[in-house]
Amino acid sequence: MSPDAAPPEQMLQPGENPNPGSAGASAGTPTAKLESTTAPPQSVLKSAPTVELEKLRAFYGSSEQVKGIDLRFPANQVTAIIGPSGCGKSTMVRCINRMHEEIPGARAEGRVLLDKLDLYDSAVDVIAVRRAIGMVFQKPNPFPTMSIFDNVAAGLRLTARRGDLHHRVEAALRSASLWDEVKDRLSTPGVGLSGGQQQRLCIARSLAVDPEVLLMDEPCSALDPIATLKIEELIDQLKQRVTIVIVTHNMQQAARVADRTAFMLGGQLVEVGQTKEIFTNPVDPRTEEYVTGKFG
Amino acid sequence: MLERSPLARLPDRALKYGLTALAALILILILYFFIRLFSEARPAFAAEGVLGFTFHDNWNVSVEKYGALPLVVGTLITAGLALLMGVPIAVATAIYLTELCPRRLLTPLTILVELLAAVPSVVYGLWGIFFLAPKLQPAEQWVADRLSFIPFVGGGIVTIPNYFIAGLILAIMILPIVSAIAREVMMTVPADHKEAALGLGATRWEMIRMAVIPYCRSGIVGGAMLGLGRAIGETIAVTIVIGDAPQLGKQLFGQGYTLAAVIANEFGEATGLHRSALFAAALVLFVLTLLVNALARLFVLRAARAGKGPAAAPTGGAGDLAAATAAGA
Amino acid sequence: MSTPDITGDRLARFAVSPRRRRADRTARGLLLTATLVALVPLALVIYYLLIKGLGAWSWSFFTTDPTGNTFFKSSSIGGIRSAIVGTIEMVALASVIAVPIGIGVALWLVEYGKGSRFAAVVRFFVDVLTGVPSIVFGLFIYIALVVGTGSTYAGYKGSLALSLLMLPVVIRSAEVILQLVPNALRESALALGAARWKVVFRIVLPTALGGMLTGVLLAVARAAGETAPLLFAAGATNKETLNLGEFMNSLPTQIYKDVTSPTESVVNRAWGAALTLVTMILILNLIARLIARRSRLA
Numbered sequence: 001m002s003p004d005a006a007p008p009e010q011m012l013q014p015g016e017n018p019n020p021g022s023a024g025a026s027a028g029t030p031t032a033k034l035e036s037t038t039a040p041p042q043s044v045l046k047s048a049p050t051v052e053l054e055k056l057r058a059f060y061g062s063s064e065q066v067k068g069i070d071l072r073f074p075a076n077q078v079t080a081i082i083g084p085s086g087c088g089k090s091t092m093v094r095c096i097n098r099m100h101e102e103i104p105g106a107r108a109e110g111r112v113l114l115d116k117l118d119l120y121d122s123a124v125d126v127i128a129v130r131r132a133i134g135m136v137f138q139k140p141n142p143f144p145t146m147s148i149f150d151n152v153a154a155g156l157r158l159t160a161r162r163g164d165l166h167h168r169v170e171a172a173l174r175s176a177s178l179w180d181e182v183k184d185r186l187s188t189p190g191v192g193l194s195g196g197q198q199q200r201l202c203i204a205r206s207l208a209v210d211p212e213v214l215l216m217d218e219p220c221s222a223l224d225p226i227a228t229l230k231i232e233e234l235i236d237q238l239k240q241r242v243t244i245v246i247v248t249h250n251m252q253q254a255a256r257v258a259d260r261t262a263f264m265l266g267g268q269l270v271e272v273g274q275t276k277e278i279f280t281n282p283v284d285p286r287t288e289e290y291v292t293g294k295f296g
Numbered sequence: 297m298l299e300r301s302p303l304a305r306l307p308d309r310a311l312k313y314g315l316t317a318l319a320a321l322i323l324i325l326i327l328y329f330f331i332r333l334f335s336e337a338r339p340a341f342a343a344e345g346v347l348g349f350t351f352h353d354n355w356n357v358s359v360e361k362y363g364a365l366p367l368v369v370g371t372l373i374t375a376g377l378a379l380l381m382g383v384p385i386a387v388a389t390a391i392y393l394t395e396l397c398p399r400r401l402l403t404p405l406t407i408l409v410e411l412l413a414a415v416p417s418v419v420y421g422l423w424g425i426f427f428l429a430p431k432l433q434p435a436e437q438w439v440a441d442r443l444s445f446i447p448f449v450g451g452g453i454v455t456i457p458n459y460f461i462a463g464l465i466l467a468i469m470i471l472p473i474v475s476a477i478a479r480e481v482m483m484t485v486p487a488d489h490k491e492a493a494l495g496l497g498a499t500r501w502e503m504i505r506m507a508v509i510p511y512c513r514s515g516i517v518g519g520a521m522l523g524l525g526r527a528i529g530e531t532i533a534v535t536i537v538i539g540d541a542p543q544l545g546k547q548l549f550g551q552g553y554t555l556a557a558v559i560a561n562e563f564g565e566a567t568g569l570h571r572s573a574l575f576a577a578a579l580v581l582f583v584l585t586l587l588v589n590a591l592a593r594l595f596v597l598r599a600a601r602a603g604k605g606p607a608a609a610p611t612g613g614a615g616d617l618a619a620a621t622a623a624g625a
Numbered sequence: 626m627s628t629p630d631i632t633g634d635r636l637a638r639f640a641v642s643p644r645r646r647r648a649d650r651t652a653r654g655l656l657l658t659a660t661l662v663a664l665v666p667l668a669l670v671i672y673y674l675l676i677k678g679l680g681a682w683s684w685s686f687f688t689t690d691p692t693g694n695t696f697f698k699s700s701s702i703g704g705i706r707s708a709i710v711g712t713i714e715m716v717a718l719a720s721v722i723a724v725p726i727g728i729g730v731a732l733w734l735v736e737y738g739k740g741s742r743f744a745a746v747v748r749f750f751v752d753v754l755t756g757v758p759s760i761v762f763g764l765f766i767y768i769a770l771v772v773g774t775g776s777t778y779a780g781y782k783g784s785l786a787l788s789l790l791m792l793p794v795v796i797r798s799a800e801v802i803l804q805l806v807p808n809a810l811r812e813s814a815l816a817l818g819a820a821r822w823k824v825v826f827r828i829v830l831p832t833a834l835g836g837m838l839t840g841v842l843l844a845v846a847r848a849a850g851e852t853a854p855l856l857f858a859a860g861a862t863n864k865e866t867l868n869l870g871e872f873m874n875s876l877p878t879q880i881y882k883d884v885t886s887p888t889e890s891v892v893n894r895a896w897g898a899a900l901t902l903v904t905m906i907l908i909l910n911l912i913a914r915l916i917a918r919r920s921r922l923a
Contacts, residue, residue, distance in 0.1 A: 128639040131497025141488040145510035155496035315733035388659030416850025501652035529758025589756035
């Protein structure tokens, strides 16, 4: 299935902008940007899944941080989550790969569907979920005691002892647009790289295990503008093989990279729709106040 | 008008200079003791030579020959056994308590582990010789017989006071310190790294191996060395369970001797050259613990400086104070 | 939505192999076992002490001195009063010496000498002191006060040996606690124009009090259990004396002496004394913990 095909049934969601012209607009990426990468990895050949949240609620003890969210992340697209600090965007995203429940006293209710599969079903293995859904964190966090190579291979080594590690590490580093910069120093410590490089290293690390979805929690907030731009270019390429959800408090960034944008406030979803519409013609007044900078 | 009168400034200066003098006093005191110790030990060093004293294998009181090698080796053997048996358990305990323990059990279990340090050494020694050693003797004999082909371990009769029991008791005594320090270090692992490991689809144990243990290596080694220092200097417990055989340790399950034990046993009635030799033994012991403790601080400091280990000041709480107070000999 | 079919779905290729699952379970089991193994000696020691020592406890056990008659019937061997009193006296004196000095040095390290070369030297020597084997402290006092002056053992000399032992412990734990007092607290007081010494005594010390008390109690518990420093400093005697200038008995010494006796009742007394000592130390430890929990800095 070609990555440029129109995304499956574009259902209107509560608060979403009806915009008939949007069906195919977001899926297309200028092909010019693709020329610099080499052969795309395996999973580009099949499409990434759709992720859908159904009545998702998240609690820290008795305090409810995410208050019932229905939200769909279409396959092979970048969806941005924006909102003021404390609105629950990070919490919600961490429920998708079931990292939220790692915090003592935290729990989630509702369903998270990967295509048709409910990730919270009791028959589902949490560990498999986390491997299928990669995560990139706010502060680049390569393992400090490992070399660049070992960092990328870390996830691979869990399942494959020997075998074609070198090949897959190289593929992952290429997918993260980092190969050329580090190919001569793979055995140097991961923490010896610049901030932007470290974040790309973390992306390579996540990509190495060939996930279906990639969650990014404010991945550029600790980086300088040049590094940020590099990563945004990367995101644009990556959506061909994974579905991407990116949390960001930088609205310009959302406007640059995201196909769709969702606005959250106080643990609830206020509005979601095509990025352009959210920023130029939002439906909900609260959305308009936020995107015009009146608060947050 | 903003000047304070000299009188008002007096208490400040008094405090400052008073405390400075106090700190200086400590320095002088330590130097004084060290010098006196050395002067008392001098006759023995003169008779055997400094290296001769430390490295000759001949401790024979009746003919006034004092080569302390058997004692040094005995000290190292018991301390080495203590490390071998104590550190893995201590680290395992630390891992369990910081990463795997259910929250309700954490406080009671932690307190229990730390209470191991509250038992005085004389009690450990007595329990060792009257309860543990006899209980373990049959098993020790079995091991000695089965493994008689391994030098040092096998062959011969198992005596009740022996190196193995001494090492075991020491292992129990250093366990709380090493565990406390290991726990300290493990609690400083940033959640980031642990989450990164989990995010890659690692099981709990895989996460610990990937993100926790490598991060804590320096700190754990430092903790182990502090435990080593404690094991080297421990006196009463070892004296009770090691016997008094000042020969080079030939047998794991045979009697032995350590520097601290020989001082405790022989000092009461020693005179002249003998007494001086015991002071010399104390000096050697002192230098040994000094070296080990200095190395330990180096490791813990290195871990802290690289930003990957515990900060110089722990986060407070009785556990850390227990580590601070228990880390002496 | 219907129940998912695990075998055919998207997650299949990410499934965790049974080998990894087993490794995880085994590792967890081993770690739990190790923790329990660590606690076995504690249980055994306490159990053993209770069995052998509880029988010796009686009213006369605590209220009469050991008589030194070790070859006769149990009724005439006496109790351990002088040992208890001796321990309390010597440790009390040791604390009176070590605690103010220790806190003073810690105060200096944190409040006045911070960062200076001299402070680094002092800290180094305190570290040295921490590592000194306990018997060497006894020898220090022996050299300085027994041999040197031609006099004999005395209670206060035992106290001095114990105070040397307690000193680095008090300094270290006090330093840790003082460093925990937030700098902002000091600075706001100084900014109000308060003199340095007032800041120290009115603000820093009260805040740190709880934590320092914990450290002190732990040092005291440690000193109470030490035998080696006393061997060549305090001498051994049976009679109770309030005079620290004489030979003084102590619990660890009494235990050490009695336990090798051929008379059964004397040995029982040793175990009773051991139980007493451990009980005292455990109580001190628990009090220290309680205080730490309520301290504002813990």
